[in-house]
Amino acid sequence: MNPYIGHESQLGGVEEHRLVGGKGSGMRLLEINNGRGMELVASPDRCLDISRLRYKGINMSYFSPCGYVAPAYYEAADSNWLKSFTAGFLTTCGLQAVGSPCTDEGEVLPLHGSIANTPAEQVYWLSDEEKICVYATVHDEVLFGRKLVLRRMLEISRLENKFTIHDEIENTGGRTEPMEILYHMNMGYPLLDEESIVTIPAAEVIPRDSHAAADVENWMHMEKPQAGYQERCYYHKFGRKEGRASIYQPKLNTGLEISFDAESLDGFTEWKMMGVRDYVLGLECGNCYPDGRDVMRKIGMLKFLQPGEKKCYKVHVVLKGDE
Secondary structure (H helix, E strand, O other): OOOOOOOHHHHOEEEEEEOOOOOOOOOEEEEEEOOOOEEEEEEHHHOOEEEEEEEOOEEOEEEOOOOOOOHHHOOOOOOHHHHHOOEEOEEEEEEOOOEOOEEEOOEEEOOOOOHHHOOOEEEEEEEOOOEEEEEEEEEEEOOOOOEEEEEEEEEEEOOOOEEEEEEEEEEOOOOOEEOEEEEEEEEOOOOOOOOOEEEOOOOEEEEOOHHHHOOHHHOOEOOOOEOOOOOEEEEEEOOOOEEEEEEEEOOOOEEEEEEEEOOOOOEEEEEEEEEOOOEEEEEEEEOOOOEOHHHHHHOOOOOEEOOOOEEEEEEEEEEEEOO
């Protein structure tokens, strides 16, 4: 024990709180401080997603007009997922579906699935001098249907300003199940503005549609907020095992880099949304693209888990700036 401090929280750690009032009332929040300028807020009632990310007091992520929304307000039909899309730094999409609402082999699937609106169980944390590890289990299981379990660990370094999302997904049922996941990571102001430098060293950039194709030469250039802006999505294919994407704000000398295994997470989406108050850049690695599970099945990109099979993913985030 450090003889200079009265309580270990003086130098960082985890504090648990509950929200009062509004649609988020009652939600558990974990405020995580690594003691070196990096602060995260994780939401156990929302899949242990990361609702806020700050670096030395600078906001790094986007927080949508919805604000905090408890799972009780989730509406699964069509695109009503957007009514509870807090965004934050991380919203997990899946596990039964990612992307556009669709019907796949007779199953009606909503926008981006339900896992982000599912409360976690067995939430706890352990820490030492080098790291803080937060653990949670999320059950995406239904009677007569899919039985998928997500075991998540957030590993936060106390030595450097970096963290890793460790996910293990297991099929606990008796039949082969389709499984999609997308790490919807959302950059926001003041990290994001028209001067931000976005780098994605991919081998190929594919516009999602004709609207995105009309401005594909500017996929890396951010713009000022514009009324009536229509989102543009670009799919980035990496020619090597490691995938990377970064954003840097020169005015603040601050940025972050995301890295991941581009073979297992083989669908990287850049979501460019330069609207008024809807001002966000999504840097989203996943094992699919957000075109709907039916489309992924048709093009041969849909992944499956056999009974008892497990799949592991890791996403690394490093914050950069004046040390």
